[in-house]
Amino acid sequence: MATAPAAVDAAPKGGGKKKLIIILAAVLLLVLVGGGAAVMLLKKKPVDEEADDGTEAVEAPAKPKAHAKSDHPPTFVPLDPFTINLADKDVDRFAQVGVTLQVEDPKVADQIKAYMPAIRSNVLMVLSHKTAAELLTREGKEKLAREIMRESARSMGIEVDEEEDEAAAAASDAPKKKKKKKKAAVENPISQVLFSNFIVQ
Numbered sequence: 001m002a003t004a005p006a007a008v009d010a011a012p013k014g015g016g017k018k019k020l021i022i023i024l025a026a027v028l029l030l031v032l033v034g035g036g037a038a039v040m041l042l043k044k045k046p047v048d049e050e051a052d053d054g055t056e057a058v059e060a061p062a063k064p065k066a067h068a069k070s071d072h073p074p075t076f077v078p079l080d081p082f083t084i085n086l087a088d089k090d091v092d093r094f095a096q097v098g099v100t101l102q103v104e105d106p107k108v109a110d111q112i113k114a115y116m117p118a119i120r121s122n123v124l125m126v127l128s129h130k131t132a133a134e135l136l137t138r139e140g141k142e143k144l145a146r147e148i149m150r151e152s153a154r155s156m157g158i159e160v161d162e163e164e165d166e167a168a169a170a171a172s173d174a175p176k177k178k179k180k181k182k183k184a185a186v187e188n189p190i191s192q193v194l195f196s197n198f199i200v201q
Contacts, residue, residue, distance in 0.1 A: 075105070076102055079119070079120060082098075082123065082124060084128050087130060087131050094200075094201055102192040122155050135198075145195070148193045153188045153189065
């Protein structure tokens, strides 16, 4: 009689192993399906000439890039933070602004470091002529970034026209006046001005 209960105990253990194998197989199947779906969704699809239903596929327009892609990542040159009195006449206000210049070429970053006192002086002059109202809006910050970019390039002896900066910033909605250019356009080596700190009090 002792053998009969042992046979009964053996049957549930075998059934338990089968359930465990089935559960593991189901979990593994779910993980594989989920991983495959994630890969399919994240993977960029090549644009086909025709869609699956026979209609022509419409290709999305490519976004224009501001700068050509290079082999190396951009170089960032941080400037020491500026603390300046603003040009507000009715009340004393000041601003603390942290600026970082982005350049594509590491050689230009070394050149910026060599001209750092002149660059800081020009940026300080630009900042000191601003009012709090000008700096608090997004448009004011974008205009300040363009002015800092222009003045930083001027410090290194590179003349960038103000009209070109403003034309690049505007989406060319207004009709342009024809002007005679005296010299060829010079590309600014500073690709972007980034604010790491911006406090107005």
